[in-house]
Every structure is written in C-alpha cells, then in structure tokens.
Amino acid sequence: MTSAVSFQKASRHFGSVRAVDAVDLDIAPGEFFAMLGPSGSGKTTCLRLIAGFEQPTSGSISIFGERAEGVPPYRRNVNTVFQDYALFPHLNVLDNVAYGLMVKGIGKAERHKAAEEALSLVRLPGYGARRPGQLSGGQRQRVALARALVNQPKVLLLDEPLGALDLKLRENMQEELKSLQKALGITFVFVTHDQGEALSMADRVAVFNDGKIMQIGTPEDIYQRPKTRFVADFVGSSNVLPPDFVQRYSGQHRWGSLRPESIRVGRAASGEGVSARLVSTNYLGATTKLALDADGLRLHAIVPAGTALPAEGEAVVLTFNREHLHLMDEPA
C-alpha cells in the first residue's frame, strides 16, 4: 500500500542548523498522525516540507506515491491549517472559505455553495457574511479548518491549531477534530508540543528532538514503553531511573522508566521497598502529586485523592510492581 506521506532520509538544513536531519517516516492513508516535540525540534519544519513551503536539502519526500521535491505548494493536494489561522482580513468568511475554489476558476454560485457546506461541517453555518475580525479565536479556527477542507485535500496539515485557544475550547476542538477526521477519512498530520493532545488524538505519534525522530508508535507505546530518556521525560514526565538503580530491581544495567502512578507510597515502618523522604505534596483535584527524595534521586508519585498521606518531610517507603519498571533501549 502506498503511504500518504513518506520521508526517505529527508533533511532540511539552514546553514549549520539541522532543522530536520535524515528523517524516515511513513504515514498511512487515513491516519491521524501527530508530530510531538519541544519547540525547535524540527516538527514544524517537517510539516512545511510536506506542505511545500520548504524543500529538502537532501533525501526525498513523496505524497501518495508522487515525488514532492520541487513541486510548489499550489500544485500539491495538501492543505494547511496555520497556527495563526492566516485568514484573509479583506475577505468575508464565505470568500475566505471559497478562496481555494475561486483560484481554481470555479464559478461563484458553485463555490459559495461548497463553502456554505464546509461551514456547516465545522458548525458555523450562516457566518459567511462576517469578517474574520468579528469572530472569536475558536470561530476563526473553524473557518481556517473549513477553508482547508473545502478543497478536499488528500492530506490535511495542522500546525499547532489549538495552541491559541483556552483549555475548555481546546478540549472541545480535540474531540471535534477527531470525529471530523473519522468521518472524512482524510489523513491528518498534526503538529503539537502538548503531549496530552498528541496522546489523546493521534493514531500514531512521532516524538521529535533535535531534528530527529526519537520514537514512532501508538500513544500507548510511547507512553508505556519509551525507548529513550528523552521520550520518557517529555511524554508525561515519567521517572527516569539511572542504570545502577535499575540493576538492583531488574538485574540489568540499563536506563529505566517508572510512571508516577505506578509508585505506591507507604509509611516507613510498613516493610520493604525504597526508602525515601516526602519532600512536598501537590493537590491536583482527582489525584495528588508527591515529590520524593530517595537518596538523592528525585522521584514523583501520583496517588488518588483521599489517600492517607504522611506529613511533608517524613520518611516513607516506596514500592512498585516489577513489571511496571520499563527498561529503555538507550545504552547505559
């Protein structure tokens, strides 16, 4: 089967800066694919390589089997939802949405009808006559989405589209994007620095750092079985355990990771385990986050709210199931 998007050793260097460095990537048709990483990790440059705003310095990129190098953005069947939405301020909402059809030479009645349909799809019917300046951030975001979808792209690129929205709106849009993608069956490539967003929405996630992909996998893979310390730390702030510590429990001299929710905290007298000191407690509503100090090793534990807790500064004993201790590939 042809991939929707495929990178073969694709690089984009800006002088001595390797924004994207020899990336191999295959995105399946119809997939919801997230590119996750801190700022400057190369995820947005990857997106721009797919859109055609950047050309690879070396390597090759293909979109549905067609070579993409040298093809300008306006000849790719790919559309983008920009981080700042990039709506045209001089056009009303309907003409913004119909823009792609207008430059293709489609008649006014037909393109306005298609634009109206796209607006209903993003649940903004009847907003066509307004100016972008009269809309809220969430509404502009929907218009940007409709403007991209009306062209029926094979791949939809989303560059941190939820970054500017407040929390409640962001959660709504996450669900909506997900169901829209299911309904339309279009390949979505989504760039974000928010690991929660990537895990909750994507079918597969690629974790970027320093222009390279650290790990590609399902959200569960990435979360439960990080391959490197970077992934463990960046995706959900896992406890990263040094090889000496791991050796005591698993017999192998390798880096390990342990999810904060896998740690049980007991009173010092309660038996065997890692002795530690409770540094601070942080009430988060449904859970409480504990900062612990085990002989100089900083650990975090998350316990359900309502658990009886020792006082701050007291000695505690930490226990966990061996199978929750994940050994990473990264050499010690």
Place this chain on the structure above:
Amino acid sequence: MRSDGSQSAPLGLKIAAACGLLFLHLPILLIFVYAFTTEEKSFVWPPPGLTTQWFAVTWNRPDVWQALSLSVRVAAISTAIALVLGTLCSAAVSRTKFFGRETISLLVILPIALPGIITGIALRSAFSLADIPFSFWTIVLGHATFCVVVVYNNAVARFRRTSGSMIEASMDLGADGFQTFRHVVLPNIATALLAGGMLAFALSFDEVIVTTFTAGQQQTLPIWMLEELIRPRQRPVTNVVAMVVVLVTLLPILAAYYLTRDGDQIAGSGK
C-alpha cells in the same frame, strides 16, 4: 485609548492652540485674498479693490497651462514609477532575508534624508557625464528618486503588519504567485499604496530644488511661480493659480486620509 472627550481643556491652552493654527493658516488665506486684488504690481494691504478679472486672465495665459500640464505629467509618471519600484523593493525587503538587506533599505531611504540640493547636483553631474540631454525624462528621473521613498515607506509599514503566513496560506490553497499577488497582497496593501502614491504625487508637484538641476528649458508649475514672483506684471495670476492648486489637491488628500484610516481599522481588527 482615547482620553475622555467631555473633559474641557484650560482656556490658556485653547488660546495657544488657536494662535498656532492662525499662524499656520492665515498666510494661506492672505494668498487667497490677493488673488482678488486690483493692484497688479505689488501686494499691498489692505487691497485697494476687489476684482475677479485675474481668473479670466489666468485662463487665457498659455504659459500657465504649459507649466501645469508639465507638472501633472511629471508627477503622474514619477508616481507610477515609484509605485512599481517602491512596492517591489518593499516586498523584497520585508518578505525575505538576504545579504545586504539593511543596506538596501538605507540606500532607498537616503534620497529623502539628503538635502535636495545634493540630489540635484549629483543627478545633474551624472546626466552630463552620461551625455543625457535635459528633458522631460530627466525631471521625471529626479522626482522618482524621492517618490520611491514615500511609496516604499508606506508599503513596508503595511507589509510589516501583514501576516506572512497569509501569503503561504494563499499558495497552500492553490494560488500561484500572480494570483496570490492579485487576490491577497494587492488588496492588503492597496490603501497604503494609495496614500503613498498621493503623497509622492504631491511631493513631485511642488518640488523646486531637484527640478532646477534636472530641467532644461521647461518650467514646472512651482518654478513658473518662482519666476512669476520676480516679474512685476499681473502678479495676482500667481495667487489664482496657487488657490486653484490648493483647492484641487485638498480633495484627493482628504479622500486618501479617510480611505487609509478605514483601511487601518480593518487591518487592525483582523489581528
């Protein structure tokens, strides 16, 4: 943020402001008054009598028409050149980063910072070095040097406020370079170009210094006026011309002011 409009300013401040405005605009009114005077050799106050004969005299003077038509043609063509070059230059400077960008930006602005007499002498010696005879086109070239700056400054400011991703969005939606320019770039900078173009036209229309160095035998309107002031014959004709010029130029300038003001509001609210 505007301060509360209902709050009244102190009386002293009001008087000072009125004096300032009178100082600026009374001389212009005087020019209007002298257009109707019956005394043709010198300007005496108060005018010994009032007449409208000078309008007819002006109308029938071919030298007025020649000077006016030359000025209009020079200003129109200089403005047209400035619109094309200034827009291209501002697009290059604000849309891309390249070696020497700041230098080019400075070099473009330089003609308006330099005293006109320097520009004039420089152009004159350049023309004679290159053996170019003084003509209509040498005046146009001289004026274009500072007209480009005005258009460039206006366009560059607008480009800076226009989101760069808008152009990318247009390309992404299938528009090639030309379509993007026509449907996205031009509508967004149109009011800035209009304002820059009108200012360029006005600058060219009343330019004296550079023109004296780059013109041959032709007289643009301001140069004609200067010459006319020295001659003691039919003086009020100059005033009639001045008055008509003021009235005719005031309307488009007001129009440009209102147009760009609305445009700025639209551009601002889109952010």
